[in-house]
Amino acid sequence: MSTINYRTLIRNFSSLGLVQGINALIQLLLMPLVISRIGVDYYGQIAVIQVIVFFLATLAEYGYGQTGARDVALNRNNKTVLAELFYNSLYTKFFLCIAAF
Structure with missing residues (x-):
């Protein structure tokens, strides 16, 4: 891995960790207030x-977070396949959501 990619990885990891840490801290600080109200x-x-x-x-997600991203990356230049992937994902999630309720 080159130095540029390593630095980008560290910066992205640090940024995500900071955001997640702030998110957890806000939840811990607000929970007593919400419970008292x-x-x-x-x-x-x-x-x-x-x-x-x-x-x-x-x-309802049914694993589309992982497989959908991979399929989109593999077919990023083919708009027809991208549209088909989008609508297949949308319809499947919709029907799974309806079936869950």
Whole structure:
């Protein structure tokens, strides 16, 4: 790996780590405030609903995050294939979402 790519990798990794760290810190700071405002019971209900929604979103995603990116990269110059990939992904996610509910 060349020095330029290594530096870019370190910079990108550091930036992503900083953003994720700030995100976690904000959540930790706001959680007591939210719980004191809405109460423990309502916070628990919201947490359960979030878990269910994330589970259903994972089912609807169906691995397109990885395979879709690879297929787009392999066919980036073929607009017909890109359109087909997009609509196949969109329709599949839509029907999986409907089936999950």
